[in-house]
Amino acid sequence: MPSPFLRAASAALVLAAIGGSASPLDAQQALPRTFQEENDFKAGPTPYEPLMKFWYELDRLSDEVSIRPLTRTLLDRPFTLVTIAREPIANPQDAIRSGKTIVLIANAVHGNEPAGKEASQLIARDLVFGDLKHVLDSAIVLIVPLINPDGGEVRRRTNEEGFDMNRDWLKLESQEIHAIVTQILNEWTPDIHVDTHHGGSAPYTLTWQGTLNPAADRQLREYPYRTVFPAIRRALQAEGYDGFDYSGAQTRDGVRGWGSTSVEARKHHVYTGLINSIGMLFETPSSSHRVRNGRVEAIPQPERYFHQVRGQVIGLRTVLQHAHAKRGEIRTLTNASRQRAIRAGANPTANDGVVVDYTLVSRGTEPVWMPSGPGQDVTYTLQNVPVWLKYDVVRTVPRARGYVLPASIAKVVPLLMEHGIQVHRFTAPTTLELEVYDALGVERREYFQGHYLQAVTGVEKKTESIAVPAGWYYISTAQAKGNLISYLLEPETDDNLITWNYTDNVLRVTPTNVEEAMQALLGDTDLNSLTPEQQAQLRTRAEAMMRQKQRVPMMRVVKPQPMSLLEVTSFNEFNRTRYYQP
Known part of the structure; x- marks a missing residue:
């Protein structure tokens, strides 16, 4: 037998739905009722059909x-x-x-x-x-x-x-x-x-x-x-x-409060x-x-x-x-x-920096119903606690006017376009003054969603004249989705093209120490099978590997420069997992 409370509440929802209806139909007979209303909200979630x-x-x-x-x-x-x-x-x-x-x-x-x-x-x-x-x-x-x-x-x-x-x-x-x-x-x-x-x-x-x-x-x-x-x-x-x-x-630094994900x-x-x-x-x-x-x-x-x-x-x-x-x-x-x-x-200023690091802080002390006690015996008391629901900016980088991408990572172009981002392609070779990043290290952080998430562990930024051939890509940040563009293409944000393996073919994961680098060079070979001289040579190569820097394939345009460009359009459109259905 449904509880009186639920019967009344469910009826109230139905009456609210049909109240004031201008429909010529007899609403109580004709309007569809939900699976939950039919089952007094007790039959579990509504199935698909x-x-x-x-x-x-x-x-x-x-x-x-x-x-x-x-x-x-x-x-x-x-x-x-x-x-x-x-x-x-x-x-x-x-x-x-x-x-x-x-x-x-x-x-x-x-x-x-x-x-x-x-x-x-x-x-x-x-x-x-x-x-x-x-x-x-x-x-x-x-x-x-x-x-x-x-x-x-x-x-x-x-x-x-x-x-x-x-x-x-x-x-x-x-x-x-x-x-x-x-x-x-x-x-x-x-x-x-x-x-x-x-x-x-x-x-x-x-x-x-x-x-x-x-x-x-x-x-x-x-x-x-x-x-x-x-x-x-x-x-x-x-x-x-x-x-x-x-x-x-949540408890942060030994202090109990309320917090964000x-x-x-x-x-x-x-x-x-x-x-x-x-x-x-x-x-x-x-x-x-x-x-x-x-x-x-x-x-x-x-x-x-x-x-x-x-x-x-x-x-x-x-x-x-x-x-x-x-x-x-x-x-x-x-x-x-x-x-x-x-x-x-279009015209970046000092106030338009791209946020690449931020930290969670308290927005103040507020009264919150805090739980205590185990399982079914939990109780709640109203307490004044810190509420960690504010993110302060730790570091920004100046916003670029746009990014130049080499053809080696052309696989990112369909993704960018699917996000509604405009992409251009260079139609003639040119030389541009670009800010470039050299990664000091690339680490693999975790396996998640079918990916080994990756991140650069440090970068050196410098300005160089880069010969850009026809066929490379340009993404302007002067778009309505400029904030998304910057987040995806800046190598130091916490969720970007590097994170999701779009640059794996040009950025390899770097060893964290010389021994790991030696093992990477050895492959399946046993280190003990090498002579002392060979081991010394291997260590020298590993140390050189540790010092090697890698060019990040996203290069920044920071000042207006002439470019011969043509907008990229899709050759065709398709659904990624759709097949012929009889």
């Missing part, structure tokens, strides 16, 4: 809803984009020229984190038939029902390859993230991008994070913290919940900030406990999933209401961030 059944039924009932196929997953499930708009939107250009706020809600990149995909169904129904209809006067809403259909069907974090797709936003190796970047972010240029997850710490019902990496536009980074997140917290508290910043309790550009809410969108991460904690009237109460296991979904509903409703109320302000902000990036690349 009933999930998509809801979306196609909503599309059938309303001209304001349209569904566009983007690609198919490795297990051949359709991967789709839902568009909800008041006036017909035939293409992304219509959406951009409308002047309306474009909001993208992307759900469940981790297949076992499904509350956002449940909440998005309720939100969509409210947009079309309920009390959010007014939002469509000022906003166009794009929804990816489920980023990870294959993982979601078996409640698995990763995709079918075993990879975390929320670490794929730079390398674009998964079909799903590749489709989002090339067919949604590049074409629609959303003003706001919300990515929904499960995470954070009870007793908070929803936790959040914006783009914290200081390499992104400062005004974009500050905006949600100044406007949207405080409004979400007020909305949660109005329903007896509470929310706070992601992620949870890392902010590499491979993660969606960092990547979206680098491409001039207001990125927001929503993380739904376990809902084992919640704040109620100033105290923390335990939530029975059968009721927890409802609270997780409800937290996402409140967060998404608040974002959409803000997108409606602040339409002009938001578009002005995102447009201005694009222009700032273009100007910074």
Whole structure:
């Protein structure tokens, strides 16, 4: 028997969805109900088939809803984009020229984190038939029902390859993230991008994070913290919940407080900030406990999933209401961030440095519900603790006007173009004055996502006259995605082309000591099989190897120079894992 609380709450969601409907249909009979509503939020995450059944039924009932196929997953499930708009939107250009706020809600990149995909169904129904209809006067809403259909069907974090797709936003190796970047972010240029997850710490019902990496536009980074997140917290508290910043309790240098996760550009809410969108991460904690009237109460296991979904509903409703109320302000902000990036690349100044090192610090001491005790016996007390949710810049390098790339790393060109970055090719040989990097060392750091991640351990920078043949490439930073370009092409950032092995053919991993260098030269040969003289010669060669520097293939243009260039365009377009289907 469903609990009275859940029955009432579920009914309230349905009534909210159909309230004020102008549909000529009998809404209580005709409007689609979600799998969760049918099962009182107790049957586990919605499987793929009933999930998509809801979306196609909503599309059938309303001209304001349209569904566009983007690609198919490795297990051949359709991967789709839902568009909800008041006036017909035939293409992304219509959406951009409308002047309306474009909001993208992307759900469940981790297949076992499904509350956002449940909440998005309720939100969509409210947009079309309920009390959010007014939002469509000022906003166009794009929804990816489920980023990870294959993982979601078996409640698995990763995709079918075993990879975390929320670490794929730079390398674009998964079909799903590749489709989002090339067919949604590049074409629609959303003003706001919300990515929904499960995470954070009870007793908070929803936790959040914006783009914290200081390499992104400062005004974009500050905006949600100044406007949207405080409004979400007020909305949660109005329903007896509470929310706070992601992620949870941490101890740093022996001091216990509340802290952030890392902010590499491979993660969606960092990547979206680098491409001039207001990125927001929503993380739904376990809902084992919640704040109620100033105290923390335990939530029975059968009721927890409802609270997780409800937290996402409140967060998404608040974002959409803000997108409606602040339409002009938001578009002005995102447009201005694009222009700032273009100007910074066209005429770099001392204030336009590229952030290559940063550190996590406390933004101050704040009251936070801190957990203590093991397992089911955990308790929560409100404590004033440091909140480590600010990243200070440690070091920058002057922004380049552009980068020259040799043909030896031409494999990066398709990746850059898939990110919506303009690439040019030299049509005639020339000599350019360039800043070049010599790597003092290259190290292999870890095996991750099918890659041995690599990094330079030190560089020497100098200016040289370089003979550039026809066929080499030029990437100007005077582009709207200039911040992303600099992050990818500067060798000292923490997430770049070197990190993801795009330069492995020209930058080899260097030994860390002479003995390791000797073994690298020996291969399978046993050192003891060599004579003392041979060992001495080998050591001399190894010491020379240790001193050898390697030229980094990304070379910087720092002053205007004549160049004969032609824009690179794709010879053809294809989906990376698509094959003929009978």
